[in-house]
Amino acid sequence: MKKVDVYILSGFLGAGKTTLLQNILTQEHQKNRKIAVIMNELGETSIDSDAVSKDTPLKELLNGCVCCTIQGQLEVQLNQMLHEYELDAIYIETTGVAHPIEVLDACLSPLFAEKLDVKGIITLVDAKRWQDQEKLSIQLRKLLIEQVTHADIVLLNKTDSLSENEKAKLVAEIQGLNPNGKLYMTEHAKIPLSFIQPKQLGEKKHHEQSHVSKNLHLRSYVHTFTNPIDLDQFEKFLREMPDTIYRIKGYITFSHSTESFLFQYSYGMPLYMKEQIKRKQTLVFIGENLDHETLKQQLAAVEIVSN
Incomplete structure (x- = not known):
């Protein structure tokens, strides 16, 4: 049975996750792939759901975070999507304060683990926020670092306002925290789909697929x-x-x-x-x-x- 790909979009508040999601969905639809989205909001009202077109299956998780208070709801929504739609991939946009390991944990219910293939964690980093992280509380700084450390792919976003020296410094800091992940610099969260789907190697030989999977961080x-x-x-x-x-x-x-x-x-x-x-x-x-x-x-x- 073909598994459905799952991608977790992580990143701190305001990093540009919804813009990234829109860019991804545009490219996925151009490839005629069947995509669904799960959006998690901390509040009782959805803020970003209008960013997803009406023809894309969307489920919302409100008033909590999938990494702690509403893990069970994510499992229910994933299970419903698998029964309701024939899909190629599901994208999960997390809240800005979600811990990537906890979100990954919530995606892997043993009830349907053999139906899903979690391809990776994509963490978006606001370049200016990273520079100014000392202004955050100790707990939020630690979360920001954890989001980067456990990512398979890090997108350093909003780099257009940085000097070349500033870019080099941020790249060195992030690669020092996560030497195994891939790092790309982006503006307006624009990235070719092939850059963030490194495991889509269906036409290549099996040993190449195995090699790539062994390089994944989590x-x-x-x-x-x-x-x-x-x-x-x-x-x-x-x-x-x-x-x-x-x-x-x-x-x-x-x-x-x-x-x-x-x-x-x-x-x-x-x-x-x-x-x-x-x-x-x-x-x-x-x-x-x-x-x-x-x-x-x-x-x-x-x-x-x-x-």
């Missing part, structure tokens, strides 16, 4: 078990896995019980919650430079294979 891995899991072996795996795995969530069944459990892991803490109904045993991992083959082997080893 990645996900979806694993489905066919047998119950040995709890002791699973917890041993958790203790020994690399600290570059930030999140795990999904559904599992243990050999000592017939019940399904919702499993969540973050910041070193595992959490098991009994489910009322039987679920497919699927776990979603989020982390940096995940070794899919190693994870696959390690997780296969915790299964109890019946004779």
